Amino acid sequence: xxxxxxxxxxxxxxxxxxxxxxxxxxxxxxxxxxxxxxxxxxxxxxxxxxxxxxxxxxxxxxxxxxxxxxxxxxxxxxxxxxxxxxxxxxxxxxxxxxxxxxxxxxxxxxxxxxxxxxxxxxxxxxxxxxxxxxxxxxxxxxxxxxxxxxxxxxxxxxxxxxxxxxxxxxxxxxxxxxxxxxxxxxxxxxxxxxxxxxxxxxxxxxxxxxxxxxxxxxxxxxxxxxxxxxxxxxxxxxx
Amino acid sequence: xxxxxxxxxxxxxxxxxxxxxxxxxxxxxxxxxxxxxxxxxxxxxxxxxxxxxxxxxxxxxxxxxxxxxxxxxxxxxxxxxxxxxxxxxxxxxxxxxxxxxxxxxxxxxxxxxxxxxxxxxxxxxxxxxxxxxxxxxxxxxxxxxxxxxxxxxxxxxxxxxxxxxxxxxxxxxxxxxxxxxxxxxxxxxxxxxxxxxxxxxxxxxxxxxxxxxxxxxxxxxxxxxxxxxxxxxxxxxxx
Numbered sequence: 362x363x364x365x366x367x368x369x370x371x372x373x374x375x376x377x378x379x380x381x382x383x384x385x386x387x388x389x390x391x392x393x394x395x396x397x398x399x400x401x402x403x404x405x406x407x408x409x410x411x412x413x414x415x416x417x418x419x420x421x422x423x424x425x426x427x428x429x430x431x432x433x434x435x436x437x438x439x440x441x442x443x444x445x446x447x448x449x450x451x452x453x454x455x456x457x458x459x460x461x462x463x464x465x466x467x468x469x470x471x472x473x474x475x476x477x478x479x480x481x482x483x484x485x486x487x488x489x490x491x492x493x494x495x496x497x498x499x500x501x502x503x504x505x506x507x508x509x510x511x512x513x514x515x516x517x518x519x520x521x522x523x524x525x526x527x528x529x530x531x532x533x534x535x536x537x538x539x540x541x542x543x544x545x546x547x548x549x550x551x552x553x554x555x556x557x558x559x560x561x562x563x564x565x566x567x568x569x570x571x572x573x574x575x576x577x578x579x580x581x582x583x584x585x586x587x588x589x590x591x592x593x594x595x596x597x598x599x600x
Numbered sequence: 601x602x603x604x605x606x607x608x609x610x611x612x613x614x615x616x617x618x619x620x621x622x623x624x625x626x627x628x629x630x631x632x633x634x635x636x637x638x639x640x641x642x643x644x645x646x647x648x649x650x651x652x653x654x655x656x657x658x659x660x661x662x663x664x665x666x667x668x669x670x671x672x673x674x675x676x677x678x679x680x681x682x683x684x685x686x687x688x689x690x691x692x693x694x695x696x697x698x699x700x701x702x703x704x705x706x707x708x709x710x711x712x713x714x715x716x717x718x719x720x721x722x723x724x725x726x727x728x729x730x731x732x733x734x735x736x737x738x739x740x741x742x743x744x745x746x747x748x749x750x751x752x753x754x755x756x757x758x759x760x761x762x763x764x765x766x767x768x769x770x771x772x773x774x775x776x777x778x779x780x781x782x783x784x785x786x787x788x789x790x791x792x793x794x795x796x797x798x799x800x801x802x803x804x805x806x807x808x809x810x811x812x813x814x815x816x817x818x819x820x821x822x823x824x825x826x827x828x829x830x831x832x833x834x835x836x837x838x839x
Contacts, residue, residue, distance in 0.1 A: 415756065416696045419703045419749045431695055433702040435674075440695055456670055456679055457655045463672040464658045470709055478717040479730060480737035491718060491730055498719035510658045517654065 364390035365425035367405045372590035373542075373583075375434045375469070376422040381534040382438055384577035386445035392582070435462045438531040447531040458525050461514065461532040465539055468507045472542065473591045475499045475598065485588075489597070496598035500550040504543065508558040511536060515560035522567035529571065536561070537568035542592030547599045603629035604664035606644045611829035612781075612822075614673045614708070615661040620773040621677055623816035625684035631821070674701045677770040686770040697764050700753065700771040704778055707746045711781065712830045714738045714837065724827075728836070735837035739789040743782065747797040750775060754799035761806035768810065775800070776807035781831030786838045 364383065368376030370392075383390045394401035408430070409418055418432030424440070431437050439459055442448030448458040473481075478495045479488040511524070520527045524536060540561060544551050555562055568574055577583055586592055603622065607615030609631075622629045633640035647669070648657055657671030663679070670676050678698055681687030687697040712720075717734045718727040750763070759766045763775060779800060783790050794801055807813055816822055825831055 412756065416692075416699065417749075417752065417756075418699070419706070419746070429692055429695070431699065433699045436695055436699045436702055439698070440691075452679075453655075453668055456668070456675055459678070460655065460657070460670065460672045460675045463675055467658070467709075470706075474713060474717075478713075478719075479733045480717075480742075482737050482741055494718045498721050502721055503719075507658070510656075513656065517651065517656075 362389070362427055364388055366390055366392050366422060367408060367425070368392070368394060368422040370394040370401055371584065371587075373538075373586060373592075374422075374590050377538055377584075378434050378531075378535050379422050379424060379437050379441070380582070381538055381574065381577070382441045382445070382447055382531045384582070385529065385531075385534055385571065385573050386441065386447060387573055388441075388445065435459065435466050438462055438535070442531045447529065447534070449526055449530075454525060458530050458532050461511075461524055462535055464507070464510070465532070465535045468503075468539060469542075469591060471499060471503055472539075472546065475546075476593050476595065485593075485595070492595070492598055496547075497600075500547060500599075504547070504550065505554065505557070508554060508561050512558045512560050515564060521560070522564050524564070529568070533564060533568055534574070537565050537574075540565040541569075542586070545586040546592040546594050548594070549599045601628070601666055603627055605629055605631050605661060606647060606664070607631070607633060607661040609633040609640055610823065610826070612777075612825060612831075613661075613829050616777055616823075617673050617770075617774050618661050618663060618676050618680070619821070620777055620813065620816070621680045621684070621686055621770045623821070624768065624770075624773055624810065624812050625680065625686060626812060627680075627684065674698065674705050677701055677774070681770050686768065686773070688765055688769075693764060697769050697771050700750075700763055701774055703746070703749070704771070704774045707742075707778060708781075708830060710738060710742055711778075711785065714785075715832050715834065724832075724834070731834070731837060735786075736839075739786060739838075743786070743789065744793065744796070747793060747800050751797045751799050754803060760799070761803050763803070768807070772803060772807055773813070776804050776813075779804040780808075781825065784825040785831040785833050787833070788838045 366376065366379055394405050405421060408414060414430055416430050422434060422437065423430055423432040424437045431440050442458060448455050475496050476485050476492050478491045485492065514524055518524060523529060524532045569578065605615065605618055607613065633644050644660060647653060653669055655669050661673060661676065662669055662671040663676045670679050681697060687694050714735050715724050715731050717730045724731065753763055757763060762768060763771045808817065
């Protein structure tokens, strides 16, 4: 089966968590909105609005898997985790992996709010002052709180470089992506935190060097970070 | 088995989505932090920090179910949905219900951000101006966008009063809670929207009149909405 991923073609965004899972799984998929010279986004929007779709999505990403159309990033990963052994097969492990994913999703939402505290419908340029305010709290308080939590999970799990059990899970891939995103957006702040959360940064490095992930990251399937996505680098927010 | 729910004792918050599912299921549970005259929150924090817990939570709520300790609201509901027939048993239905729940969770997070656009670590009183800005967008753009989506889901499903299939799911209970919260926080805005999303409001009424939910809502287990929770009524934001 060839999966169809529907997501914005010019950003990593939330779709990137799915792309990484598909890459690690070695799955056959087409990134629909990127695969067509034009019309890809139109096709995506059509599928979002179509009454023929019984399980419409509020927003991208969504994944077509045979007859299923699955929306919400964490939900797509829950599904892929089961299909491609990117999560334990037993219920306890499956729930724990999903819990970690949802916690990462909370951090991702906060990372987005940093540059859009007044709402996603307004330009960053019109909320720079408020963004600075929020960024200060995010860097001083929120990033450390989240990374401390994941550092503890890694410490408890004993297995280096894995959040869950002894093999790679989609939560590991997502943790990699979050650290990569934070490194991009807040390089100075993250440099200061590196020594405090060594396991988190080691996991990031370990995932990056997995053969399929490394190949993916080196390919043009990996869209560079940019200031349209979730993790944005604005020099003035990284203080 | 008696469940143990761990959540803040004085607010509905995210714990309320779990409380409603437990009420509808007729499950035996203790609301730990509320059940003790004092020490309940201490017990909750201890379980969050304990190294003996292999699946620690970043934040409440979390649910103890036998040997499992499950965190993240949507994840708890995924589990309870399977145990208490509050979601379809087949994979497609289970994923769809979860997708809807995660979409509701996004709306809940935005409802919280309305009164804390600069960050949860600062007092509302110190971000009133920014809150007004964000509230305007939330009322004008975001609430309608979300309610329009759920209205469409209800319309497509044919079965009145259910988001998924022909029986109640945890997504229905959560939709009820979101509408109840928005009604509390933004009564004037919601009054204006009532005619535009009749199915959403009908679902809210239908859930409220389910025998177990009605009994729960009338009991002192239902904590009144207040200005410490997620849905807060500040007159100045409801314009």
